[in-house]
Amino acid sequence: xxxxxxxxxxxxxxxxxxxxxxxxxxxxxxxxxxxxxxxxxxxxxxxxxxxxxxxxxxxxxxxxxxxxxxxxxxxxxxxxxxxxxxxxxxxxxxxxxxxxxxxxxxxxxxxxxxxxxxxxxxxxxxxxxxxxxxxxxxxxxxxxxxxxxxxx
Amino acid sequence: xxxxxxxxxxxxxxxxxxxxxxxxxxxxxxxxxxxxxxxxxxxxxxxxxxxxxxxxxxxxxxxxxxxxxxxxxxxxxxxxxxxxxxxxxxxxxxxxxxxxxxxxxxxxxxxxxxxxxxxxxxxxxxxxxxxxxxxxxxxxxxxxxxxxxxxxxxxxxxxxxxxxxxxxxxxxxxxxxxxxxxxxxxxxxxxxxxxxxxxxxxxxxxxxxxxxxxxxxxxxxxxxxxxxxxxxxxxxxxxxxxxxxxxxxxxxxxxxxxxxxxxxxxxxxxxxxxxxxxxxxxxxxxxxxxxxxxxxxxxxxxxxxxxxxxxxxxxxxxxxxxxxxxxxxxxxxxxxxxxxxxxxxxxxxxxxxxxxxxxxxxxxxxxxxxxxxxxxxxxxxxxxxxxxxxxxxxxxxxxxxxxxxxxxxxxxxxxxxxxxxxxxxxxxxxxxxxxxxxxxxxxxxxxxxxxxxxxxxxxxxxxxxxxxxxxxxxxxxxxxxxxxxx
Numbered sequence: 001x002x003x004x005x006x007x008x009x010x011x012x013x014x015x016x017x018x019x020x021x022x023x024x025x026x027x028x029x030x031x032x033x034x035x036x037x038x039x040x041x042x043x044x045x046x047x048x049x050x051x052x053x054x055x056x057x058x059x060x061x062x063x064x065x066x067x068x069x070x071x072x073x074x075x076x077x078x079x080x081x082x083x084x085x086x087x088x089x090x091x092x093x094x095x096x097x098x099x100x101x102x103x104x105x106x107x108x109x110x111x112x113x114x115x116x117x118x119x120x121x122x123x124x125x126x127x128x129x130x131x132x133x134x135x136x137x138x139x140x141x142x143x144x145x146x147x148x149x150x151x152x
Numbered sequence: 153x154x155x156x157x158x159x160x161x162x163x164x165x166x167x168x169x170x171x172x173x174x175x176x177x178x179x180x181x182x183x184x185x186x187x188x189x190x191x192x193x194x195x196x197x198x199x200x201x202x203x204x205x206x207x208x209x210x211x212x213x214x215x216x217x218x219x220x221x222x223x224x225x226x227x228x229x230x231x232x233x234x235x236x237x238x239x240x241x242x243x244x245x246x247x248x249x250x251x252x253x254x255x256x257x258x259x260x261x262x263x264x265x266x267x268x269x270x271x272x273x274x275x276x277x278x279x280x281x282x283x284x285x286x287x288x289x290x291x292x293x294x295x296x297x298x299x300x301x302x303x304x305x306x307x308x309x310x311x312x313x314x315x316x317x318x319x320x321x322x323x324x325x326x327x328x329x330x331x332x333x334x335x336x337x338x339x340x341x342x343x344x345x346x347x348x349x350x351x352x353x354x355x356x357x358x359x360x361x362x363x364x365x366x367x368x369x370x371x372x373x374x375x376x377x378x379x380x381x382x383x384x385x386x387x388x389x390x391x392x393x394x395x396x397x398x399x400x401x402x403x404x405x406x407x408x409x410x411x412x413x414x415x416x417x418x419x420x421x422x423x424x425x426x427x428x429x430x431x432x433x434x435x436x437x438x439x440x441x442x443x444x445x446x447x448x449x450x451x452x453x454x455x456x457x458x459x460x461x462x463x464x465x466x467x468x469x470x471x472x473x474x475x476x477x478x479x480x481x482x483x484x485x486x487x488x489x490x491x492x493x494x495x496x497x498x499x500x501x502x503x504x505x506x507x508x509x510x511x512x513x514x515x516x517x518x519x520x521x522x523x524x525x526x527x528x529x530x531x532x533x534x535x536x537x538x539x540x541x542x543x544x545x546x547x548x549x550x551x552x553x554x555x556x557x558x559x560x561x562x563x564x565x566x567x568x569x570x571x572x573x574x575x576x577x578x579x580x581x582x583x584x585x586x587x588x589x590x591x592x593x594x595x596x597x598x599x600x601x602x603x604x605x606x607x608x609x610x611x612x613x614x615x616x617x618x619x620x621x622x623x624x625x626x627x628x629x630x631x632x633x634x635x636x637x638x
Contacts, residue, residue, distance in 0.1 A: 056499040120500050127501065 032082030042108040088126035097135035107143030292348040372456035375471025396461035404450035
């Protein structure tokens with residue numbers, strides 16, 4: 001199956017442009033690095049479902065090792081990789097999945113269908129005007145992580 | 153005009169005198185047109201012509217002999233092909249080709265006439281043969297082979313006809329009504345067959361000649377369909393300009409043989425192609441695309457013929473380009489369709505839910521529909537306070553249910569389609585049974601119920617609970633409370 005590679009963003013302008021230009025579609029930004037194993041697994045799922053979800057979502061990858069991107073890394077408080085941030089019409093969409101951090105999704109998805117479900121829920125919520133949606137996945141599918149506050 | 157009258161008179165003499173006619177026809181060689189007209193007139197007058205030569209005069213005509221001689225000459229020597237500077241119509245070779253075309257058409261007509269002649273004579277012997285063997289030349293050959301023979305097993309028809317037809321012919325010969333011909337009729341018939349075969353070979357010769365010259369006459373057309381087919385097309389159309397004037401749909405069926413295969417159905421539409429069927433392009437296309445290929449061949453070859461008629465492209469490059477175009481188109485038709493890509497998911501909530509109707513849905517809805525009883529209970533009469541279950545306006549109102557004014561004494565208990573949970577149904581029964589507080593030990597068939605007033609029948613009997621005195625211990629609707637396996 002032919003999969004066009006997802007666009008990888010390295011510059012701040014690119015990220016700005018894509019956030020502003022994606023209209024009426026969920027924007028999925030994956031922050032991570034290609035050397036990470038988890039990241040690669042997540043990327044695989046993203047690539048495979050990018051076409052299926054293409055009518056209501058856009059997927060892009062952000063390389064976290066580039067300098068200009070660090071602004072965003074600090075803004076979104078991204079410490080663990082991979083992290084996925086969702087946007088809709090330039091609004092940051094929050095996702096309550098039972099973890100401590102609602103602003104992003106940390107880790108990989110268990111299955112392609114899980115990712116599609118999450119994107120669909122975000123889309124529905126956003127179309128209704130909500131800024132935060134409830135994650136439809138059962139808790140065992142949600143990767144658990146510990147939030148460290150200043151390395152405590 | 154005088155000569156015309158003379159020829160009329162001469163033809164009248166034909167009826168009795170065969171030999172005199174032979175001399176006549178030699179003298180009339182210059183006036184071939186009158187001859188043709190005479191021939192027709194003669195046919196109309198003489199319903200019973202005896203002699204072959206009264207029918208077919210072509211072979212003796214001067215025109216025929218002239219052209220055949222020229223053809224022999226030209227076939228003998230190689231033409232030098234440098235005389236193309238002149239306009240096409242002035243080129244003597246072109247004239248010869250045109251004449252040959254015309255002659256080939258004439259020969260074909262002549263063959264048809266001779267065929268009629270043979271058929272008429274041979275009908276007495278073997279009537280069914282004419283419907284079994286359609287083609288005039290084949291018919292002539294078969295007649296020649298069979299001759300006066302009655303037993304067809306002694307006749308070997310191999311190679312003249314397809315084996316299926318041979319079989320049919322042999323079988324039909326066993327049951328034919330015909331009788332062997334008298335000697336002179338047989339002789340005439342065989343002579344006619346020879347004549348037909350001669351004409352056929354002459355025609356072949358003429359066509360071969362035309363074909364060999366086709367490359368210089370119509371280079372574009374021969375580039376597309378090949379020189380043999382081009383010659384045949386030109387021959388049947390009657391010249392290059394005649395072919396150019398034809399619409400492409402006519403060119404497509406030029407030379408189409410109507411095959412009535414003995415008894416086989418012609419309902420399966422055979423392809424509508426004539427001589428174009430023999431072209432290399434047509435033969436090499438897969439059968440599914442043959443009809444489309446035939447159409448495009450006809451169209452492009454008509455274009456090429458038009459170019460050739462006006463001598464617009466003596467080199468034939470136009471024809472080659474058209475051929476290439478045809479080849480490309482046919483290849484494109486044979487490409488497999490592009491692979492299907494998986495469809496992306498539709499946008500959530502973008503399509504409104506399709507509500508289905510139907511019998512099944514209606515039956516489902518009936519179970520939860522509002523019953524007549526409930527409808528009546530919902531309505532109220534004006535001016536009268538409704539009765540209620542607890543009395544005095546408390547509890548559920550009964551509305552129009554059981555009103556004295558209503559014209560129904562009681563609601564007919566239609567077996568309701570409402571589906572009630574079986575446990576709830578059981579409880580209802582028990583309650584109805586247990587709520588029979590108004591009944592006493594002296595139960596009668598009259599019952600006083602708050603809803604209906606006086607009832608003539610005990611509703612509990614209808615439920616099958618009998619009188620109210622039955623204790624609940626021995627509940628009708630209940631089951632054994634304890635079951636012990638012995």
